[in-house]
Amino acid sequence: LTNEMRAAMPLIEKLETEGHEAVFVGGAVRDAVLGLPVHDIDIATSALPEQVMALFPKCIPTGLQHGTVTVVHEGLTYEVTTYRTESGYEQFRKPSSVAFVQSLDEDLLRRDFTMNAMAIRQSGSVYDPYDGLADIGQSRLRCVGNAGDRLQEDALRMLRAVRFLGAYGLRPVPSLWRGLRMNKALLRHIAMERVQAELDKMLSSDTPERALAWLGASGLWADFKEPVPSRLMMRIQASAGGEGFEMAELGRLKHLDERWAAALLSLQAGEGDARELLIRLKLPNKRIGLIVTMLQLHAEIAPLVKTGDMEGLRAAWLEGILRFGEEAAGHWIHVAQILESHADPLPPAVAHRLSLLMKEMPVKSLKQLAISGNDLQQALSRKAGPWMSAMLKRLLYAAAAGEVANEQDKLIELSILWNEEGTYHE
Ligand code: ATP
Numbered sequence: 001l002t003n004e005m006r007a008a009m010p011l012i013e014k015l016e017t018e019g020h021e022a023v024f025v026g027g028a029v030r031d032a033v034l035g036l037p038v039h040d041i042d043i044a045t046s047a048l049p050e051q052v053m054a055l056f057p058k059c060i061p062t063g064l065q066h067g068t069v070t071v072v073h074e075g076l077t078y079e080v081t082t083y084r085t086e087s088g089y090e091q092f093r094k095p096s097s098v099a100f101v102q103s104l105d106e107d108l109l110r111r112d113f114t115m116n117a118m119a120i121r122q123s124g125s126v127y128d129p130y131d132g133l134a135d136i137g138q139s140r141l142r143c144v145g146n147a148g149d150r151l152q153e154d155a156l157r158m159l160r161a162v163r164f165l166g167a168y169g170l171r172p173v174p175s176l177w178r179g180l181r182m183n184k185a186l187l188r189h190i191a192m193e194r195v196q197a198e199l200d201k202m203l204s205s206d207t208p209e210r211a212l213a214w215l216g217a218s219g220l221w222a223d224f225k226e227p228v229p230s231r232l233m234m235r236i237q238a239s240a241g242g243e244g245f246e247m248a249e250l251g252r253l254k255h256l257d258e259r260w261a262a263a264l265l266s267l268q269a270g271e272g273d274a275r276e277l278l279i280r281l282k283l284p285n286k287r288i289g290l291i292v293t294m295l296q297l298h299a300e301i302a303p304l305v306k307t308g309d310m311e312g313l314r315a316a317w318l319e320g321i322l323r324f325g326e327e328a329a330g331h332w333i334h335v336a337q338i339l340e341s342h343a344d345p346l347p348p349a350v351a352h353r354l355s356l357l358m359k360e361m362p363v364k365s366l367k368q369l370a371i372s373g374n375d376l377q378q379a380l381s382r383k384a385g386p387w388m389s390a391m392l393k394r395l396l397y398a399a400a401a402g403e404v405a406n407e408q409d410k411l412i413e414l415s416i417l418w419n420e421e422g423t424y425h426e
């Protein structure tokens, strides 16, 4: 029993004292058995949802039709779900009906993989009717029952399989591997939001590159409801076939979107293809913006790093920071350092220099510039116009590069000079 399970024990005890059965199930049991940190604790019980609700004062009827009640206990929430079976899977996903049952074996039977179909009882003993422990011991991933049938019931299980293979360093048993290869076209029935959620979870594990390798090897990428842009698809296939495109060690990055950017750069995805893929996956615009910005920065900066053009590099870097912002630039530095050689990685010494340059920049955005468009208009007695933003940008760059102090009178002086040169007569 883990500490998290001990904290949840009063719920199990209460249900059991009232004459019901209650056990820990799902991912928490799997992770506890593997000695890994446990996040969400799920409890399964023979008690019906209304009986559960009657026993616990603080609860939320999260999904009553599926038998799920969220119980709040000492500030933490637990999902308590009535033993159930599922049937009538429609369109290769959610079941059309669930039936509450009294048998734990039946409840475990509906679960996807043997390692997810174990329970831990109040005593701490593991109940394992489908031999999940043996499969874990052999580092194998196996469906509960017939793999083909189980993947056809719910095609999302194929992506879950790939995620578990990667996260736990498993191999699929032959029947599961056949099942994945034969049923991958059913992924077309899965909404892209759910695909995205699984990909995010794959990328959030300690070893995302393993899940991505399984995704490529199984060919699942090719059958999303909305297709992966074709050039990118070809790269993924080439990489799955062992031809180059070694994936960076994504687990070294802390930030999820840095991992996305590093994966896309490893595949040498162009900005257009990357954006298209992320839009199809329905990532929020803000995340798409950040990821694509990292790719843009890479496209602009990496070639200068390669040629060793230090002056050009400095100028492009300052411009990049001003254009895309300090935050995105900081993320890109993390990403670029872990790339493999084919993707033009940033050597540590250069990364250090760029970080320092960024840190020492006296101004990093227009907001920080000691002069506004209005100030310029007055100082130069000119009508408002596009010249203002052009001049502000040039002043910003000059201040950022340390060519002029970020003080109003110095900036005005410079703008008068430029104005007399006549560069801003639009
Ligand atoms: P994690 O929470 O680490 O992502 P998990 O296995 O706990 O992994 P959840 O989505 O929290 O995944 O589901 C809890 C349990 O419900 C699973 O362990 C499994 O027993 C069952 N389960 C979840 N999704 C499915 C599915 N699509 N088909 C069959 N069983 C499922």
Ligand code: MG
Pocket (backbone or CB within 6 Å): 026, 027, 028, 040
């Ligand atoms: Mg879980």
